[in-house]
Amino acid sequence: MDTVPELSLAAAIVDVARDLARTVPAPRGAPYFCLDCDAGYDLSVLGSFSERGIFRKYEFALDLGSGLGGRARWLAARSGCRILGIDPRPAVVAAAVQLNRRARMDDQVTFQSGRFDCLPLRSRVFTHVWMIDLPDAARSSAAYAEGFRVLRPGGSFALQCTAAPAARAAVLASLAAVGFVNLEMREVECSEPTPPCRLARHRLRAAVVGRLRVCDPVFAPVVLQIFASRPA
Numbered sequence: 001m002d003t004v005p006e007l008s009l010a011a012a013i014v015d016v017a018r019d020l021a022r023t024v025p026a027p028r029g030a031p032y033f034c035l036d037c038d039a040g041y042d043l044s045v046l047g048s049f050s051e052r053g054i055f056r057k058y059e060f061a062l063d064l065g066s067g068l069g070g071r072a073r074w075l076a077a078r079s080g081c082r083i084l085g086i087d088p089r090p091a092v093v094a095a096a097v098q099l100n101r102r103a104r105m106d107d108q109v110t111f112q113s114g115r116f117d118c119l120p121l122r123s124r125v126f127t128h129v130w131m132i133d134l135p136d137a138a139r140s141s142a143a144y145a146e147g148f149r150v151l152r153p154g155g156s157f158a159l160q161c162t163a164a165p166a167a168r169a170a171v172l173a174s175l176a177a178v179g180f181v182n183l184e185m186r187e188v189e190c191s192e193p194t195p196p197c198r199l200a201r202h203r204l205r206a207a208v209v210g211r212l213r214v215c216d217p218v219f220a221p222v223v224l225q226i227f228a229s230r231p232a
Helices: 005-020 043-051 070-079 090-102 141-150 165-177 195-208
Strands: 060-064 082-087 109-113 126-132 151-161 181-189 222-229
Touching: 005 090, 005 195, 043 070, 043 126, 043 151, 043 181, 060 070, 060 141, 070 082, 070 109, 082 090, 090 109, 126 141, 141 151, 141 165, 151 165, 165 181, 165 222
Parallel strands: 060 082, 060 126, 082 109, 126 151
Antiparallel strands: 151 222, 181 222
């Protein structure tokens, strides 16, 4: 087994995407056919994130839990904003940087490692903070407080998860307790990944069989989206 599986996976993703792109065009904003994200749904559901606030080149968004960077690249390509992705796993961040460089998006998207409950960032830097599909344990009150701290006054916060109905009131209460206002919650239906993305996933499994572990994301037909803002 490779001692740096994340980098080997990134290299395999590049190879599979490059080969597939010879016959099938990659989706807009997804040069790696969504192999660089753990989403089990079509990323179009994230369009609502970039509908909140005015998006231009000077907008600066923070993606907490960026993983291999697929969601950040998709949102950056669609919205035009700059994005910093934070992930607590240095090896995953290194792989995200490698994929970003091959996608030629270094001018718009960057990555660094850090803990969500103690972000290595200055206060009031970002116009948007996003938490997309984070595990329940990572969505702590301390992480919400850090997201609030690094937002500029009037900045937008958005969270997407699959929280059970019984837990939703607690999430809203935690966000309100750290100072967020204008809270809005809604359920959004998701579509399955497009056929080219499913084909890419199949080819990636075949390419790394016996060498690397590739988990297929679970399709979630409905996700919960919560929007809020920091007072101006």
